[in-house]
Amino acid sequence: xxxxxxxFLDSLGPLALGAITATIPLALISMALGLVIALLMALxxxxxxxxxSSIARIYISIIRGTxxxxxxxxxxxxxxxxxxxxxxxxxxxxxxxxxxxxxxxxIIRAAILSVPQGQWEAGYTLGMxxxxxxxxxxLPQATRVAVPxxxxxxxxxxxxxxxxxxxxxxxxxxxxxxxTASTYEFLLLYxxxxxxxxxxxxxxxxxxxxxxxxxxxxxxx
Amino acid sequence: MSPSNSALLxxxxxxxxxxxxxxxxxxxxxxxxxxxxxxxGPSGSGKTxxxxxxxxxxxxxxxxxxxxxxxxxSFSAGMKPKAAQxxxxxxxxxxxxxxxxxxxxxxQNVSIGPIEVQKxxxxxxxxxxxKLLARVGLEAKADAYPNSLSGGQxxxxxxxxxxxxxxxxxxxxxxxxxxxxxxxxxxxxxxxELAQEGWSxxxxxxxxxxARDVADTVVFMDGGVVVETGPAAKVLGTPANPRTQTFxxxxxxxx
Numbered sequence: 001x002x003x004x005x006x007x008f009l010d011s012l013g014p015l016a017l018g019a020i021t022a023t024i025p026l027a028l029i030s031m032a033l034g035l036v037i038a039l040l041m042a043l044x045x046x047x048x049x050x051x052x053s054s055i056a057r058i059y060i061s062i063i064r065g066t067x068x069x070x071x072x073x074x075x076x077x078x079x080x081x082x083x084x085x086x087x088x089x090x091x092x093x094x095x096x097x098x099x100x101x102x103x104x105x106x107i108i109r110a111a112i113l114s115v116p117q118g119q120w121e122a123g124y125t126l127g128m129x130x131x132x133x134x135x136x137x138x139l140p141q142a143t144r145v146a147v148p149x150x151x152x153x154x155x156x157x158x159x160x161x162x163x164x165x166x167x168x169x170x171x172x173x174x175x176x177x178x179x180t181a182s183t184y185e186f187l188l189l190y191x192x193x194x195x196x197x198x199x200x201x202x203x204x205x206x207x208x209x210x211x212x213x214x215x216x217x218x219x220x221x
Numbered sequence: 222m223s224p225s226n227s228a229l230l231x232x233x234x235x236x237x238x239x240x241x242x243x244x245x246x247x248x249x250x251x252x253x254x255x256x257x258x259x260x261x262g263p264s265g266s267g268k269t270x271x272x273x274x275x276x277x278x279x280x281x282x283x284x285x286x287x288x289x290x291x292x293x294x295s296f297s298a299g300m301k302p303k304a305a306q307x308x309x310x311x312x313x314x315x316x317x318x319x320x321x322x323x324x325x326x327x328x329q330n331v332s333i334g335p336i337e338v339q340k341x342x343x344x345x346x347x348x349x350x351x352k353l354l355a356r357v358g359l360e361a362k363a364d365a366y367p368n369s370l371s372g373g374q375x376x377x378x379x380x381x382x383x384x385x386x387x388x389x390x391x392x393x394x395x396x397x398x399x400x401x402x403x404x405x406x407x408x409x410x411x412x413x414e415l416a417q418e419g420w421s422x423x424x425x426x427x428x429x430x431x432a433r434d435v436a437d438t439v440v441f442m443d444g445g446v447v448v449e450t451g452p453a454a455k456v457l458g459t460p461a462n463p464r465t466q467t468f469x470x471x472x473x474x475x476x
Contacts, residue, residue: 121278122320126334126386127309136333140324218324218366 007185008192014175015196022171024200027158030093034100034157035150041105042112043134056105063102069163071095076167092164096157103153111146112138144215151208155201162197172196228289229254229421230275230312230390235284235296237270244270245281246445252390252423254289257416259436259453260425263468266442268425272394275423276314277305288312288389312390313383317398319375321367321382327354328363331382339386346385353381357411373404380411391415391422398427409435429472433457441465 044056063071076091086094115138123133165174176193180186228251235248244267252258260268273279275286280300287293292307321330328350335346354360357377359370367375376396383391393412397405409431416422416435426432432439432453439456441449441464449462460466 116320118316118318118320119322121314122316122322124278124306125276125309125314126382127306127338128334132337136337137322137324141322144324218368 004185004188007183008188011176011179011189011192014179015172015193018170018172018175019196019200022164022169023158023161023173026089026092026096026161026164026169026171027154030096030161031100031154031157033093033097034104037097037101038104038108041101042108045105045109046112060102060105063099064106068095068099068160069166071099072163072167088164088168091167092161092169096161096164099160100153100157104150107146107149107153108142111142114145115141144212147208147212147215151204151211155204158200158204159197162193227254228252229256230289230423231285231287232271232275233285233287235271235274235281235286237267237274237279237281244445245274245284248284248442248445248447250440250447250450252421255419255421256438257421257436258423258438258440259432260423260440260442261427261429261432261468262442262448267445268442269394271442272392272423272425275308275390276312276392277302277308278314280305309386311388312392313386313388314392314394315376315379315383315396317395319367319372319379319399321375321378323367326364326366327359327370327378330367330378331385334382335385335387350381350385353384354378357381371404372400373407376400376404376408377411380408380415384415389421391420393422393424393426395425395427427472429457429469441468443468 041056041059044052045060047053047056072092072095075086075095076088079086079091112134119137119141120130120133123137124130128136161171162173164171165177168174170178173193176189180189183189230252232248232250235245236243237245244265248267248271250258260272262268270279274281274284274296277294280298280302281296282298283296285293285295286308288308288311292311294305294308296305321327322333325333328347331354332343332346332350335341335349336343351360351363354363357380359374359377359381362370362374362378367378370378380396396412397408400408405428409428412422412424413431413435424432424436436453438450439453440447441456441460441462443464449456449460449465451461456465457469460469
């Protein structure tokens with residue numbers, strides 16, 4: 001039993017290192033890029049131009065209709081066949097960003113549509129352009145609606161980064177796998193990795209609550 | 222203040238259809254400087270649509286809306302909404318549902334347009350905003366969020382937001398229809414004061430007693446056309462047209 005406890009403690013360092021150097025940065029960078037893609041896709045999706053909204057619709061449909069693991073494999077293992085070899089890290093970031101971009105686009109679109117039409121008109125009647133109305137009036141209100149589901153997406157993403165282990169990114173889960181390769185302590189190591197994911201997600205949930213609380217300040221009690 | 226002779230706003234031959242539904246079938250009226258015009262009529266008569274055309278919120282299929290000294294907008298079906306935007310330099314709108322921005326304080330609500338769009342000096346705008354809020358009895362609410370206000374207070378902020386645009390013409394779209402009955406008075410009082418100060422305004426309303434009290438001219442619309450226009454006392458007191466008679470009777474004596 002003591003040796004297992006010792007292995008647990010010895011593994012904490014490498015696993016935490018994997019989380020800090022790979023899992024968390026991978027999730028943060030992909031989320032940031034993904035939100036940019038998502039906002040763009042959401043705006044394209046509500047565009048009155050049929051071609052533009054169709055492009056966004058097809059993009060979202062493909063992203064949501066295919067497994068993330070397959071998307072990763074197409075980018076990392078598939079692209080070299082057409083002469084495009086991408087390193088593991090960039091491959092992972094591209095795949096995760098595109099994926100978040102598709103899912104979050106629908107969240108942002110719904111949040112924008114949840115803001116009453118009268119808010120747009122009030123902006124217009126003050127002489128604001130569509131763009132200024134969107135950025136100063138609509139998006140700030142849409143944010144409040146979008147934060148809970150976007151937090152959900154982010155928490156999912158943190159866990160989904162474990163898929164990057166399959167394309168040679170040494171994130172936390174791959175660290176755990178490496179340790180099991182020499183110790184054969186599968187249950188211990190995988191549960192330990194699971195516990196660390198859980199702790200990260202607990203912290204994120206707490207963060208989400210505090211952000212939501214701040215955004216609620218103008219809502220009627 | 223009695224209206225002067227110069228026409229501030231001329232509306233001619235406004236036509237508008239929503240799909241198959243012909244809402245405006247040629248609307249003409251004039252607003253003189255300092256005049257208060259009340260648009261009245263049954264639901265679906267097109268009065269709100271007509272009012273929204275004056276602010277470019279609705280693009281009419283045909284007709285013109287022109288301000289003295291410009292701009293004049295000639296509407297056509299399929300016209301870009303942008304082309305009607307210039308009307309907003311001359312008129313400001315008070316909505317039925319106030320449409321205040323819930324994420325901004327009262328002070329920010331009324332000053333965002335002048336500061337960010339009209340690019341007027343910030344300190345000057347804020348000083349004017351505080352003065353106008355004090356005028357409608359809401360100086361203490363400057364830093365409050367709209368959702369903490371009563372419906373009547375919200376609508377008074379909506380009026381201040383419109384005044385802050387320094388428009389030549391105020392547009393009111395049923396400003397009291399969404400309010401609880403006991404809150405209607407405080408909003409009507411503010412509008413009446415503005416009318417007495419000489420503001421030019423077009424008012425869509427169901428409050429006939431108020432229209433008779435405040436309006437110089439009443440435009441009665443029904444079925445997308447102007448049925449009768451004239452001095453308020455005349456149109457609401459001794460209407461010439463049978464449709465006006467029926468409408469006025471029904472509203473003044475509902476039971």
